[in-house]
Amino acid sequence: MAGPGPTFPLHRLVWANRHRELEAALHSRQHDIEQEDPRGRTPLELAVSLGNLESVRVLLRHNANVGKESCQGWAVLQEAVSTGDPEMVQVVLQYRDYQRAKQRLAGIPELLNKLRQAPDFYVEMKWEFTSWVPLVSKMCPSDVYRVWKRGESLRVDTSLLGFEHMTWQRGRRSFIFKGQEAGALVMEVDHDRQVVHTETLGLAPPEPEVLLAAMRPSEEHVASRLTSPIVSTHLDTRNVAFERNKCGIWGWRSEKMETVSGYEAKVYSAMNVELVTRTRTEHLSDQDKSRSKGKPSLESRNIGRPIEMSSKVQRFKATLWLSEEHPLSLGDQVTPIIDLMAISNAHFAKLRDFITLRLPPGFPVKIEIPLFHVLNARITFSNLCGCDEPLSSVWVPAPGSAVPASGSPFPCEVDPSVFEVPEGYSVLGAERSEPLRDEDDDLLQFAIQQSLLEAGTEAEQVTVWEALTNTRPGTHPPPRAMAYEEQLQLERALQESLQMSTEPRGPGSPHRTPLAPTPASFEEQLRLALELSSREQEERERRGQQEEEDLQRILRLSLTEH
Template identity: 35%
Template sequence: MAEDVHYCPLHECVFSGDVRRLSGLLRLHDVTKKDKHGNTALHLAVMLGRKECVHLLLAHGAPVKVKNLAGWSPLAEAISYGDRQTISSLVRKLKQQAREQMEERRPNLVSALNQMGDFYMELKWDFQSWVPLVSRILPSDICRIHKRGSSIRLDTTLVDFNDMRWERGDISFLFNGDRKPNLSLTVLDNKAELYQRVRYEETEMEIEDEVDILMSSDIMAAQMSTKSITFTRAQTGWIFREDRKEMVGPFHSEFYVINGMLLESRKRREHLSEEDLQKNKAIMESFTKGSTQGFDNNGEPVRRPSLSPPPESKVSWEEYIGSEPGNHPTLGRNLVYKETSKAFKATVAMSPDFPLSVDMLLNVLEVIAPFKHFSKLREFVLMKLPPGFPVKIDIPILPTVTAKITFQEFAFRNDIKAELFEIPSHYIEDPTRKK
């Protein structure tokens, strides 16, 4: 028998603000359940400003990284509502849940890496834009990846790529799967001869800085829509058309055109005043330079205060649950909303000769996903691709920028040295990161 989507006792409790009953029901009901609008009980608690319900749901492990039918998470709704304490609680919980998920996946990941042969691989990144002149200034990079046992080393000169800003450097990223989680990720700055352990836990100050950024900027949701994607064989030749086949490095490859790829991005800014929007540029610039937006007389950072709450919702549970899926009455602030959608034509070259499988590549990409452009590559590779291995890919990274990624070299090797995965003895710990 199908479950009745209207039967959502946790959601109903949150609506009426009955904290005592909610506490009792949480022992019996699934805190991850969504209603017909895709909202969890946590979504509703945040939208309606029911703080006690929020804390109770978080204490029972309500997921923070979950989207409703409109594509928004509880954190997005909390930013819209504007209660600083709630936003902080959700950010902390989100990080804790991400750590726990990584820990759960880790044993399988380590054993998958151990079972795979050791190898050396080169990936070339070329960033391109259809905007005149921008292509000239975009970076390119060759990433070198060594894998030995359950350890991976990535060498790159492109540290980060975000909103048309990128950082150059000479960076090595080390993952040692046989070490404790808090010692397994290290970043080496080879120019400055410094190393930095990647911490799983942020300091209080870092969390509060992040809350300031969230409260000061647009609520963003961007996703690659893969629903309507189809692959067709790329053609070559003017008169006699035939399927395009080429060598990519040493690999025989067949080229496909990817049709129907959409980059959908959505912005909300109902929580920002006109003054905010003007101040934002200055604040964001100061954050990217590593300082917060100002300090008081005691040297403490000045934090963004909570917004005045939106008017109390007059919507009843019956009106809410009786409305069309994804189209319920407004529960918090009226949305200030902008949606853009851009279609991309992309190509991918698939090779049957490549010695690594797509599943193996996904395990490697999971380790290096902290680099944002690699997480995009991972999203892409998760798509239902034609047979073979994607040795050359065009993927949109930003609405105006496409990355061309080429797997130009790959070899299984049994001579990869253990010292590659060690911190050189003369490197010192980055003093700015010791806190």
């Protein structure tokens, strides 16, 4: 196959891996480093797909965009992993994290400046993670993000830090952002250790060499990627449609309204929300492929090794509660906060993807969105300006006071001391001991692996132990004693779930029915738990339908009595 023609000079040099000429061409600044060839590939994408490491290094030194996705939806880093070359993965991963860090540092002052123009407020965002799977449901936590905004200052408090070794990590943290004349001050306050990490953005940005060196991945990180499948998940909202929910029985149905946090809200369903999951394995050894239970199909392409990929599409229904009376502005007050938190928080990133859709009118006082097949997130906004549960740091100005209302329909004053370092805390410099979280976020990985446990043949699933212990194929298992103890805990949780599903519910049955004999394997226990959960759901739906039919019959009788 012939290479690209003369109208694509950088692509032509990449094709032949003439990296010295490529360096000279880029120094001349006469060519567009992001130009796409007829197949939609930039020079960097072409160099990675061809495995031309020297050309890749040159393009990255000249700031070629690592974050761009191909026309097929694959990121440059994912294509680098598909080559199976450790050096390729190391350099692309390093520059990917470096470019993300630069974007983070550059974006925070702009977001704070946007917040400065909006009215001050305090609000609480309650996150509840839910699942219909009994074991997963027991593990799902909740958290309340408390948000203070005054001028260019923002503070977000949280207690849920992440998920690790089958345990939700808890701790009291505050993230404080303070706008300054030529930049922003960012503080991460660890209240448990009484330590504050500070970083000034915009005034004296870190040297590129220093930042790049800090983003160099470990050999273990590179090896784990090369021995794990490439997984791409995204919410496809191109065909999403919003519909008003109905209530009442047939003949008396009306559009549903509910009160959320004191505000009347219209209830909508977002239909046709699809989660697309694609898994590639062409870079794996036969041994690693045997650990990945999927059945990939082979897809040819014009360059590089053929793609081995399996894919699935799952359709969900999201729910929104929208209030047209709520005083908060989604675009001016809430979206900048979600953008800030999404930089390093996976579930905020999912929320941002959803609220950027063209929603029906009103403020989303409550949102329920799917994260993955068995995991949902329900977010509720409440306690606006401390009206439900008063707190000393926030108050509503008395009528006639000199406090400016900033044009807000709901004036609120926030104590400036909440944005200061608490007395007695140690103030340290920026903490760069670990890079920004990406698609390897522990919570995200847990959800991805759980989503693979849907109904189907065992050959199409990851092993139960891999899914439940949050270990990916190719990673080292936990120590034997720890693994044994965790398995015992999980089996006890499953047995408890099974027992709850089989015990009698009538008032005349005080004693529990004995459990059935323990299934032969842990996988069988999980299968049985899922089966029982599905039966319970069917029974609830049947009872609900019966109750509605009974109510309809009663209403008809009441109309005919007179």
